Amino acid sequence: MGSAMLIVVLIAMASSGVLASDPSPLQDFCVADTTSPVLVNGFVCKNPMHVNAEDFFFSGFNKPGNTNNRLGSNVTTVNVNQIAGLNTLGISLARIDYAPFGVNPPHTHPRATEILTVIEGTLHVGFITSNPQNRLIFKVLNAGDVFVFPQGLIHFQFNRGHKKAVAMARLGSQNPGRIEAKDLFGSNPKIDASVLAKAFQVDKKVIDYLQRQFGMDNNN
Structure with a gap:
C-alpha cells in the first residue's frame, strides 16, 4: 500500500x-x-x-x-x-x-x-x-x-x-454500530426457531443449523 x-x-x-x-x-x-x-x-x-x-x-x-x-x-x-x-x-x-x-x-x-x-x-x-x-x-x-x-x-x-x-x-x-445478518441467528438469548422458520419460509431444521453456526460460542 x-x-x-x-x-x-x-x-x-x-x-x-x-x-x-x-x-x-x-x-x-x-x-x-x-x-x-x-x-x-x-x-x-x-x-x-x-x-x-x-x-x-x-x-x-x-x-x-x-x-x-x-x-x-x-x-x-x-x-x-x-x-x-x-x-x-x-x-x-x-x-x-x-x-x-x-x-x-x-x-x-x-x-x-x-x-x-x-x-x-x-x-x-x-x-x-x-x-x-x-x-x-x-x-x-x-x-x-x-x-x-x-x-x-x-x-x-x-x-x-x-x-x-x-x-x-x-x-x-x-459510534456507528453494526448489525449483521448472522445476528438474527446468534442472538442471546436465541430467537424462537419457529419465528425465524416462519419468517424465512424454511424448515425449522435449517434455522436450528444456522443458530448452531452463529451461536454466541461460535461467532468467529
Missing part, C-alpha cells in the same frame, strides 16, 4: 463533515469520560483541564488486520471507544483488510452513512435499497475508487481477486 495514498485518504475522510449524523457539538470538544457512572446519549465530558493529546490519538492503522478467519476479512475500528476525543464529533474510521476472496458480510450501520475508499486490490461492493424496491446497487472498485453506503442500508464488500485488498471507511457517527 502506498503511504502517500493512505495519508491522502485519511485526510480526506477526516476533514469531511457533511456526512455527520450525530448532533453538532456545542463546545470545542467533549472528551469521553468512560469512567463516569452517568448514562447519556454518548458519553459525559471529561474535565477539559484534564484532557491531553492521548485523548485524540490512535496508533496502528498502518498494520494489516488478521484475515485468518472463516470470512477472510478483518475490520479495525477507530471510534469513540478507541479515541475518547471523538465524543460528540460525529465521525469515525475503519480499516478493512480482505484475504483473496474474503468478504465483509452483509451488515448495516444504524447510525451512520459510510464512504469507502479502496487502497489496494479490487472489491465487489453493493447495498440494497429499502422496501418496496429492494434494488441491489453494486459496482466493482479498484484502488483509488470511492463508494458510498447510505445510513441504515444493508451493504457488503467482497474481494474478487487472487491478491489481498485493503480499504478505508469513514463513517458519520462517533
